[in-house]
Amino acid sequence: xxxxxxxxxxxxxxxxxxxMLKNAEFEVEDHSKEDIGSGTNxxxxxxxxxxxxxxxxxxxxxxxxxxxxxxNLKIVSRRGIGYDSIxxxxxxxxxxxxxxxxxxxxxxxxxxxxxxxxYFARRIDLQSESMNKGEWKRIxxxxxxxxxxxxxxxxxxxKEIAKRAVPxxxxxxxxxxxxxxxxxxxxxxxxxxLAKSDYVSINVPLNESTVNMIDKKIFSKxxxxxxxxxxxxxxxxxxxxxxxxxxxxxxxxAAIDVFDNEPCTDSPLIGLPNVVLTPHTAPxxxxxxxxxxxxxIRKMRTGVVLVNPARGGLFDHQAVLEGLKEGKIGALAMDVxxxxxxxxxxxxxxxxxxxxxxxxxISREDVIYTAHTAFYTDRAIFNMIETxxxxxxxxxxxxxxxxxxx
Numbered sequence: 261x262x263x264x265x266x267x268x269x270x271x272x273x274x275x276x277x278x279x280m281l282k283n284a285e286f287e288v289e290d291h292s293k294e295d296i297g298s299g300t301n302x303x304x305x306x307x308x309x310x311x312x313x314x315x316x317x318x319x320x321x322x323x324x325x326x327x328x329x330x331x332n333l334k335i336v337s338r339r340g341i342g343y344d345s346i347x348x349x350x351x352x353x354x355x356x357x358x359x360x361x362x363x364x365x366x367x368x369x370x371x372x373x374x375x376x377x378x379y380f381a382r383r384i385d386l387q388s389e390s391m392n393k394g395e396w397k398r399i400x401x402x403x404x405x406x407x408x409x410x411x412x413x414x415x416x417x418x419k420e421i422a423k424r425a426v427p428x429x430x431x432x433x434x435x436x437x438x439x440x441x442x443x444x445x446x447x448x449x450x451x452x453x454l455a456k457s458d459y460v461s462i463n464v465p466l467n468e469s470t471v472n473m474i475d476k477k478i479f480s481k482x483x484x485x486x487x488x489x490x491x492x493x494x495x496x497x498x499x500x501x502x503x504x505x506x507x508x509x510x511x512x513x514a515a516i517d518v519f520d521n522e523p524c525t526d527s528p529l530i531g532l533p534n535v536v537l538t539p540h541t542a543p544x545x546x547x548x549x550x551x552x553x554x555x556x557i558r559k560m561r562t563g564v565v566l567v568n569p570a571r572g573g574l575f576d577h578q579a580v581l582e583g584l585k586e587g588k589i590g591a592l593a594m595d596v597x598x599x600x601x602x603x604x605x606x607x608x609x610x611x612x613x614x615x616x617x618x619x620x621x622i623s624r625e626d627v628i629y630t631a632h633t634a635f636y637t638d639r640a641i642f643n644m645i646e647t648x649x650x651x652x653x654x655x656x657x658x659x660x661x662x663x664x665x666x
Contacts, residue, residue, distance in 0.1 A: 261286050261287065261313040261314055261334075261652075261656055262286070262287040262288075262289065262311065262312055262313045262314070262332070263281055263286045263287065263288050263289070263312065263313065263314045263315070263316060263652060264289045264291070264308055264309050264312035264314070264315050264316070265277075265278075265281075265288065265289065265290045265291060265292050265315075265316045266291050266292070266294075266296050266305060266308055266309070266315065266316070266317045266318065266320055267292055267296075267316050267317050267318035267339035267648075268292055268294070268295070268296050268297060268318050269292060270290075270292035270316060270318075270339055270645065270648075276642070276645070277292075277645040277649070278290060280645065280646070280649045281649055281652070284649060284652070284653045284656075286314070286652065286656075289308075289312070291308055296318065296320050297318065297319060297320055300320045300321075302321050302323040302325070302326070305317075305320055305321065305322060305323070305326055306323060306325055306326035306329065309322065309326055309330050309333065310326075310329060310330055311330070311332060312330055312332065312333055313332050313333065313334050313335075314333070314334060314335045314336075314337065314652050314655075314656075315330075315333065315335075315336045315337070316337050316339055316648055316652070317336060317337075317338060317339065317345070317346075318338075318339050318340065319340070319342065319345055320345060321345045322336055322345065322346050324347050324350045327347075327350060327351060327354060327356055328354065333356055334356065334357065334655070335356065335357040335358070335359060335651070335652065335655045335661075336351065336356060336357070336358050336359075337358075337359045337360070337361075337648050337651045337652055338358070338359065338360040338361065338648075339361055339644050339645070339648050340360065340361055340644065342360075342465065342466075342493070343358060343360055343465065344465065344466040344467065344493060346358055348467070357655055357660065357661070357664050358664065359648075359651040359652075359655070359661050359663045359664045360651075360663055361643070361644040361647040361648050361651070361663070366416040366417045366419075366420045367420050369417050369420070369421075369491050370417060370420035370421040370423070370424055371424070372491055372517065372538070373421050373424075373461050373489055373491060374421070374424045374425065374428075376487075376489050376515035376536060377404055377409070377425070377430075377459055377487075377489070378404060379515070379536060380459075380487050380512075380513050380515075380536075381401060381402055381403050381404040381407070382401045382403065382404075383399060383401050386399055387399050404425075404428045404429065404430055405428060405429035405430065406429060406430075406431070407430055407431070407458040407459065408430065408431045408432075408433060408456050408457045408458050408459070409421070409422075409425050409430050409431070409432050409433070409457060409458070409459045409460075409461065410432075410433045410434070410435070410448070410453040410454065410456070410457030410459065410460045410461070411432065411433070411434040411435070411436075411445065411461050411463055412434075412435050412436075412450070412453070412460065412461065412462050412463060412464060412473075412474075413434075413435075413436055413462065413463030413464035413465075413492070414434040414435070414436035414438075414445070414463070415436070415463065415464075417463045417491075418434055418436065418445075418461075418463040419442060419443055419445075421461060421463070422434070422442070422443040422444060422445040423443045426443060426444035426445070431446075432444060432445040432446070433445065433446055433447070433448040433452070433453045433456060433457060434446070434447060434448070434453070435447070435448060435449065435450045435453050451481055454478065454481040454482045454483070454486075455481060455482070455483055456483060457482070457483060457486060458483065458485075458486055458487065459486065459487050459489060460482060460486055460487070460488050460489065461489040461490075461491070462474065462488070462489065462490045462491070462492045462496055462497065463491070463492055464492060464496065465492070465493070466492070466493035466495045466496055470493075470495075470496050471495050471496070472495070472496070472497070472498045473496050473497075474488070474490075474496060474497040474498065474501075474502070475498040475501050476498065476501040476504070476505075479501055479502070479504075479505040479510055479511065480510070482505075482510070482511065484509075484510060485509075485511070485512040486511055486512070487511065487512055487513040487514060487515070488502065488505075488511055488513075488514045488515075489514070489515045490514070490515070490516050490517065490518060491517045491518065492518065493518055494516075494518040494519050494520045495520065499520070499527070499528060499529065500528065502514060502529070503528045503529060503532070506529075506532055506534055506535065507532070511534075512534060513534040513535065513536070514529070514532075514534070514535045514536070515535070515536040515538070516529055516535065516536070516537055516538075517538045550573065550574070550575065550576040550579075551574055552566065552568075552574055552575045552576060552579070552580065553576040553579050554576065554579040554582070557579055557580070557583045557588060557589065558588070560588070560589075562587070562588055562590075563587075563588075563589075563590035564588075564589055564590060565589075565590050565591045565592070565593070566580065566589055566591075566592045566593070566594075567592075567593045567594075568592075568593070568594045568595065568596055569594075569595040569596065571596055572594075572596040572597040572598035572599070573598050575594070575598070577597070577598065577617050577618070577621060578617050580592060580621070581617055581620055581621055584621075584624060584626060584627070590626065591626045591627070591628075592621070592624075592626065592627045592628070593627075593628040593629075594621075594627070594628070594629055594630075595629075595630045595631075595632055596632055597618060597629070599615075647663065651663055651664075
């Protein structure tokens with residue numbers, strides 16, 4: 261069986277992933293070192309997979325045309341859990357199996373959901389802000405115990421959230437396709453869940469049936485003062501309806517980790533006081549662009565160590581470089597850099613990037629630079645690779661696999 265790998269960074273430098281495939285006696289064509297992603301031309305992807313028996317892909321679009329013209333294709337295995345870049349129904353009609361790497365990132369997503377809940381439940385940020393102003397001002401917060409969490413979708417992520425929420429004393433309801441009470445969570449019809457839940461977490465995939473699933477009508481059915489959490493896909497929620505619900509007070513808050521166009525710079529959610537936008541996807545506005553600049557650096561303690569795993573545009577790197585040279589800044593650790601796409605995933609060894617500030621920063625002994633890998637861990641990547649390979653091996657042996665979607 262010939263396996264074509266288009267998933268970027270599937271093959272690490274130690275070749276572990278490729279060796280796993282070869283050990284399973286697959287013929288491998290590896291394109292994982294290429295700059296392939298969600299914006300990659302569909303025709304190019306089609307040209308790569310035409311003679312494949314199996315494809316291991318990332319978020320890049322594997323078009324219906326590519327699938328129809330790949331006469332030997334038997335399975336498309338997603339290195340990850342999202343599959344909105346693949347037409348599941350079209351694959352099914354054409355006898356193509358689709359699988360994904362379940363069990364690899366669900367725990368991490370669940371941790372984020374719990375973090376959002378605790379943010380609103382305890383408002384540590386407001387208490388810390390008050391203390392740092394020299395105030396002793398106790399803030400009565402609602403806490404999480406005895407509050408109700410509603411999970412729309414009860415797959416791998418939903419179940420991991422339930423595992424973590426129940427020990428906090430939360431009542432957990434879920435709505436899903438296959439009702440089966442587990443991990444202390446109880447099934448409820450959607451309307452009941454919406455009416456009772458203090459927090460509603462979206463955990464379903466984006467497909468034709470879930471596009472704008474959470475709309476004005478759904479918001480009207482939610483409990484007054486509820487909080488919406490979306491770590492799934494932006495297209496599941498009608499953003500304009502969400503904004504209206506927040507501004508009217510129908511919802512008291514929202515935590516959003518996904519946006520229509522990422523990186524996003526124009527979301528109507530930006531600036532709303534009762535919304536949490538996480539750093540991985542939070543866009544830049546005039547107010548926070550280069551928030552670490554000459555003025556803010558002068559106010560910092562001498563010898564401060566700056567760490568930026570969020571977004572490069574938060575830092576004025578020229579000012580940071582000057583701070584390092586002057587000794588105001590003791591050290592810098594950065595995982596992101598403004599306009600980093602010009603430098604990432606390219607072999608520039610022994611060459612200048614053309615950016616004098618960047619070149620000087622990465623040449624300094626007091627600067628650590630990692631190429632936007634803060635969200636990767638060996639275990640997470642290995643788990644995704646291992647599950648993906650197991651999907652292909654199991655399918656090759658039996659004609660189906662445990663994580664098959666079609």
